[in-house]
Amino acid sequence: MSLQISILTPERPFWTGQADEIILPTETGEMGVLKNHAPIITGLDVGAMLIRTKEEWNSYAIMGGFALVKQNQVTILANEAQSSVSIDPEEAKNAFESAKLSLEKAEGIKEKVEANFLYKRAKARYQVVKATKKL
Template identity: 85%
Template sequence: MSLQISILTPERPFWNGQAEEIILPTETGEMGVLKNHAPIITGLDVGAMLIRTKEQWNSFAIMGGFAVVKKNQITILANEAESAESINPEEAQNAYESAKKNLETAEGVKQKVEANFSFKRAKARFQVVKVLNSGR
């Protein structure tokens, strides 16, 4: 038996399937989950999430949320999610570079917080496109 994964967003069920492994972007760093993992609830950060099925790696940009791991079932409640295939690589790279510049030049607390969120979002989208193109 492998892992049963369900990714839910406010708009719709985003992805359901079986996998051998998942790597989650948690608020304290990346966390890998294999079969028979200890039960856990964790907050998800904005970042790249990787799912390894028997055939391939799938990469998704997750925009925060929560994950529940229990009895080889993983339920992910994400604020927003995008698959690597749905992201334009050039657009993602341009958005990443632009967000990085905006973060470096941001002044004031509000502007820095907004620039940091935009940067994390753009970085996540760019990372999943790079993973897709590298054929991980």
């Protein structure tokens, strides 16, 4: 293993371990981190995060936050995080489809912003469940 990863949420330390690679949902797109990555601080968007250990890929839904990469350590301060194994696939699919419809029907700025936020959260959870099936 080459990266030491710590994922922290306001409630508790969410996950700590070593990995070979991590893919983060940043505000400017997905960002991969391997051993000896240049130091960086980046904002995290709501989305799917993937962590590759020697044995497998694991997927997590991250609900925004920040990531610090420095000297083969990745520290993630997430507003909320959820593991793919804790998400019911059928519930995630239904929530995603419902959020998508709500976003399409939203009128007015406030309603569109709220619907978009719920859509992004539901999409992240659904992506994580779908990614687990592919991995």
